[in-house]
Amino acid sequence: MxxxxxxxxxxxxxxxxxxxxxxxxxxxxxxxxxxxxxxxxxxxxxxxxxxxxxxxxxxxxxxxxxxxxxxxxxxxxVSRPQPLPGPARFLLDVHLGTLARRLRLLGVDAAYENPDIGDAALAARSAADRRVLLSRDRGLLRRRELWAGAYVYSHRPDEQLTDVLSRFAPPLAPWTRCTACNGVLRTAAKDAVHAQLRDGTERSYDAFAQCTACAQVYWRGAHHAHLNAIVDDALRTVGAHR
Known part of the structure; x- marks a missing residue:
């Protein structure tokens, strides 16, 4: 036949x-x-x-x-914005470190695996933590144990961020997450973080935040204008796709 x-x-x-x-x-x-x-x-x-x-x-x-x-x-x-099957929580593979940091800058819960833990472990973590796996690896996105996944279409960080934000339109809360570890930031008094500051930083800045998970300290330093531009663009992108 x-x-x-x-x-x-x-x-x-x-x-x-x-x-x-x-x-x-x-x-x-x-x-x-x-x-x-x-x-x-x-x-x-x-x-x-x-x-x-x-x-x-x-x-x-x-x-x-x-x-x-x-x-x-x-x-x-897929339709855009694509409804998520749960909270806006993401997992990024080893090749998407810059995207992970930018999502965290925007207050998006973005776990990042570095070094590479392998496809099976990534898919298992996606399922266990109920996170949307973001990857440019087509084979990884075909694994049956995935909870949810999405292909990242560009290799350029700016375009990657726009792609993810326009696809999922996640709630944004800029400046509330640690870009290093994904922990939550809290306001910190200068005296409390004094030991982690250089003399020039302590003299020039008064407003600080500290990660509740890894203790990294943040302030609005020389790169703030560039980061603020990323935040402003992201807010416009998400607003346009809701």
Whole structure:
């Protein structure tokens, strides 16, 4: 018996995941008759974390749908902003350290694994902590044990941040998290952090914050204008996508 032939109309943003021959008007794949629609989409190289609605003749179907011969399936990208299945908590792999620090600057709960603990451990932590795993590793995002995941489309930190913020529109609370460890900051008196300050810093600044987890001390120093610009851009991005 000839294997069922399925046509998949792919959203434009999904084309980067597939080979050149599948980037036209629609991708034609053959099923063994037992593979689910989700498996067929993944067989093209598309992580299901990047797939929104699946439609057959305009009718929504789940990833467990068994496609029949001749069916034409529309594969949409995720909607933006994408609803989160829980609190806005993220886990970033070893390649996204700058993005992790910028999310923390904005008060977003962003755990970061460095050094690399391996795909299996990352996926397990995502599930155990109920965190959305952010990665540029397509294979990692296809692991079944993930709680939730998202592909980071750019290799540039500025574009990565805009991508994540426009996709999830998480609540922002700038200047409330430690960029080093993700701990929560509290206001600190100068006398209390005196031992950690250089003479010039102590003379020039009066307002300080300290991490409740690692004791790192923060003040609005020479880089504040650059960081404030990142915060302002982020607030505009999230505001535009809510």
């Amino acid at each position: 000839e294997r069922p032939e399925i046509s998949l109309d792919l959203a434009a943003e999904l084309h980067l995941f597939v080979g050149a021959r599948h980037r036209g008007e629609h991708a034609v794949v053959r099923s063994d008759g037992a593979a689910t629609l989700g498996h067929l989409v993944e067989s093209l190289g598309i992580p299901l974390t990047e797939v929104g609605a699946l439609l057959v003749d305009g009718r929504p179907v789940p990833t467990s749908h068994l496609p029949a011969d001749g069916e034409r399936v529309t594969v949409q990208g």
